[in-house]
Amino acid sequence: MLAKELQLSVATISKAIRDSHEISDKTKLRVNALVEKLNYVPNPYASSLRRRNSKTIGVVIPEVTDSFFAQAINGIESVAQEKGYHVLIYLTHESFEKEKMILKDFESGRVDGVLLSVTRETTQISHIEELMRMGVPLAFFDRVLEEIETTKIITNDYESAYLATKHLIKKGCKKILFLSFSNILCISSKRLSGYKNALLDHGIKVNDSDIITFSNESKTDYLLLKKKLKSPPRADGILASVEKLAITVYQACADLRINIPGDVQVISFSNLDSASFLNPPLTTISQPAFEIGKAAAAVLVKALGRKKFELQNEEITIPSAMVVRKSTRG
Amino acid sequence: MLAKELQLSVATISKAIRDSHEISDKTKLRVNALVEKLNYVPNPYASSLRRRNSKTIGVVIPEVTDSFFAQAINGIESVAQEKGYHVLIYLTHESFEKEKMILKDFESGRVDGVLLSVTRETTQISHIEELMRMGVPLAFFDRVLEEIETTKIITNDYESAYLATKHLIKKGCKKILFLSFSNILCISSKRLSGYKNALLDHGIKVNDSDIITFSNESKTDYLLLKKKLKSPPRADGILASVEKLAITVYQACADLRINIPGDVQVISFSNLDSASFLNPPLTTISQPAFEIGKAAAAVLVKALGRKKFELQNEEITIPSAMVVRKSTRG
Numbered sequence: 001m002l003a004k005e006l007q008l009s010v011a012t013i014s015k016a017i018r019d020s021h022e023i024s025d026k027t028k029l030r031v032n033a034l035v036e037k038l039n040y041v042p043n044p045y046a047s048s049l050r051r052r053n054s055k056t057i058g059v060v061i062p063e064v065t066d067s068f069f070a071q072a073i074n075g076i077e078s079v080a081q082e083k084g085y086h087v088l089i090y091l092t093h094e095s096f097e098k099e100k101m102i103l104k105d106f107e108s109g110r111v112d113g114v115l116l117s118v119t120r121e122t123t124q125i126s127h128i129e130e131l132m133r134m135g136v137p138l139a140f141f142d143r144v145l146e147e148i149e150t151t152k153i154i155t156n157d158y159e160s161a162y163l164a165t166k167h168l169i170k171k172g173c174k175k176i177l178f179l180s181f182s183n184i185l186c187i188s189s190k191r192l193s194g195y196k197n198a199l200l201d202h203g204i205k206v207n208d209s210d211i212i213t214f215s216n217e218s219k220t221d222y223l224l225l226k227k228k229l230k231s232p233p234r235a236d237g238i239l240a241s242v243e244k245l246a247i248t249v250y251q252a253c254a255d256l257r258i259n260i261p262g263d264v265q266v267i268s269f270s271n272l273d274s275a276s277f278l279n280p281p282l283t284t285i286s287q288p289a290f291e292i293g294k295a296a297a298a299v300l301v302k303a304l305g306r307k308k309f310e311l312q313n314e315e316i317t318i319p320s321a322m323v324v325r326k327s328t329r330g
Numbered sequence: 331m332l333a334k335e336l337q338l339s340v341a342t343i344s345k346a347i348r349d350s351h352e353i354s355d356k357t358k359l360r361v362n363a364l365v366e367k368l369n370y371v372p373n374p375y376a377s378s379l380r381r382r383n384s385k386t387i388g389v390v391i392p393e394v395t396d397s398f399f400a401q402a403i404n405g406i407e408s409v410a411q412e413k414g415y416h417v418l419i420y421l422t423h424e425s426f427e428k429e430k431m432i433l434k435d436f437e438s439g440r441v442d443g444v445l446l447s448v449t450r451e452t453t454q455i456s457h458i459e460e461l462m463r464m465g466v467p468l469a470f471f472d473r474v475l476e477e478i479e480t481t482k483i484i485t486n487d488y489e490s491a492y493l494a495t496k497h498l499i500k501k502g503c504k505k506i507l508f509l510s511f512s513n514i515l516c517i518s519s520k521r522l523s524g525y526k527n528a529l530l531d532h533g534i535k536v537n538d539s540d541i542i543t544f545s546n547e548s549k550t551d552y553l554l555l556k557k558k559l560k561s562p563p564r565a566d567g568i569l570a571s572v573e574k575l576a577i578t579v580y581q582a583c584a585d586l587r588i589n590i591p592g593d594v595q596v597i598s599f600s601n602l603d604s605a606s607f608l609n610p611p612l613t614t615i616s617q618p619a620f621e622i623g624k625a626a627a628a629v630l631v632k633a634l635g636r637k638k639f640e641l642q643n644e645e646i647t648i649p650s651a652m653v654v655r656k657s658t659r660g
């Protein structure tokens with residue numbers, strides 16, 4: 001309506017309202033006069049999108065019932081709060097369709113920028129590329145897609161899994177199971193490579209049936225693990241690449257009266273506060289979840305603060321720590 | 331602008347545009363004619379607000395590094411997904427100012443309805459009343475404000491704490507500490523009442539110095555608890571009203587070489603998956619977190635589906651369960 005009445009383009013009017021230096025004072029006066037006359041309220045979504053002033057960061061993660069993501073959120077919020085950004089958390093529950101829907105929704109300008117940890121189903125990248133093409137900056141953390149050119153905040157998954165596997169071997173394990181929820185995710189395949197290479201470097205053959213991918217459906221996973229733990233030759237070591245699976249291991253071992261670490265030694269990727277107080281205390285690869293969240297938010301907020309933002313195509317690696325406790329032998 | 335030209339109130343025009351039965355056909359025709367003539371584009375935020383079509387539920391909670399809230403979110407999402415709603419999660423990190431800001435933001439129509447669990451600082455209610463007055467339906471779950479007339483999904487906090495305290499007394503405890511993060515929150519004071527009345531009903535005097543309110547700053551809390559555990563006469567029972575505090579108790583006891591349950595018996599409100607595998611396994615009051623989330627979302631979604639929504643002023647109580655494990659005597 002404004003555009004028609006003033007015989008100006010929508011872009012020009014929008015710039016005039018925003019007091020852009022590209023527009024003459026005369027035009028600005030004309031626009032403002034009519035705006036006032038008409039009591040015009042600009043579409044806030046569209047205007048947010050152009051100006052990136054929703055002051056909101058969208059965080060897209062698979063779930064929150066995992067200490068890693070819960071702690072990463074706190075890291076993200078610590079930076080966002082300081083810099084005056086809101087944080088909105090979107091959960092995909094590991095559904096690629098949901099991830100697509102959420103990113104589509106961002107195209108309306110709901111958020112200024114996005115921090116993404118992909119689902120374990122995500123193999124396509126077009127939904128992410130499209131959002132970035134629309135000018136919404138996006139950085140990855142933890143679960144990244146390597147082929148997309150942006151900043152990725154990760155930990156040293158390969159080295160951590162290598163180190164954990166080596167630790168189990170040094171403590172006498174001959175048959176080590178590798179437990180995961182995915183064989184698609186970049187972090188899973190890095191952890192798996194670390195496991196495999198550690199075995200090979202120590203002269204142990206990689207056995208495909210020792211690599212177990214779970215469904216994340218508690219009951220099924222529990223039964224599958226029990227079956228694997230019973231079938232000879234018995235495993236004497238377990239590397240769980242997901243926190244939740246460590247509890248499944250403790251459950252199955254209790255049920256089968258398998259002693260940890262006497263019969264089987266266990267290491268898990270985990271950020272559980274209670275790891276020290278489990279019976280036995282759990283040896284963990286502890287990821288710097290809070291720091292990863294902080295770094296991801298810092299990179300994004302810095303980019304958003306610039307007129308012409310740029311998220312470098314680079315990986316920032318914050319190393320994990322192995323904390324040896326009594327689920328592996330002293 | 332419309333209002334002035336037509337000499338009608340904004341509310342009337344809004345109702346006319348929405349084709350409300352409260353408005354006469356004559357008025358509707360007048361409004362529609364002018365709307366067409368002016369090529370009027372309604373403010374989409376405001377219009378979303380009136381039409382409630384963002385198809386989004388805002389969930390406002392203090393934090394996610396607590397299994398209760400993490401599981402409640404999953405319950406909420408399970409209903410939302412089925413009914414075609416997005417879920418946005420907002421964290422207050424226990425800051426009342428942040429809670430106010432978030433609710434203020436909702437006035438722009440970002441969400442159709444709100445599920446709220448208040449911060450432990452929240453004593454004022456005007457920010458909530460204002461949002462509800464603007465027509466945004468809001469239901470409480472877990473941490474409720476009783477004075478606000480809407481649906482509240484809760485668990486039986488009083489009875490659970492009473493039962494837990496009674497259990498400790500039956501197992502021989504004479505001096506039981508009550509640990510919490512708040513003396514403001516409704517759930518905290520209900521749990522505290524349950525504790526106090528169980529003591530009184532069993533002829534034990536309530537000792538104010540046995541009721542300890544922590545800051546949620548790990549280090550400080552840890553030192554405070556250690557001090558309390560060392561000071562004579564020694565406590566022989568602990569009721570932790572917050573999951574996180576159970577781990578603090580295990581830490582302090584390990585450090586002071588206090589045996590659980592030999593020297594001190596422990597019960598905690600907790601939804602930790604690992605409770606059974608702690609050393610010793612932790613006796614818990616387990617809240618139906620997933621079910622509470624599900625019920626809260628169901629109530630809200632049902633209200634949103636109606637032309638004239640109504641959230642009954644009622645409490646829906648889903649009971650907790652006490653799971654006895656070895657941190658209390660057999």
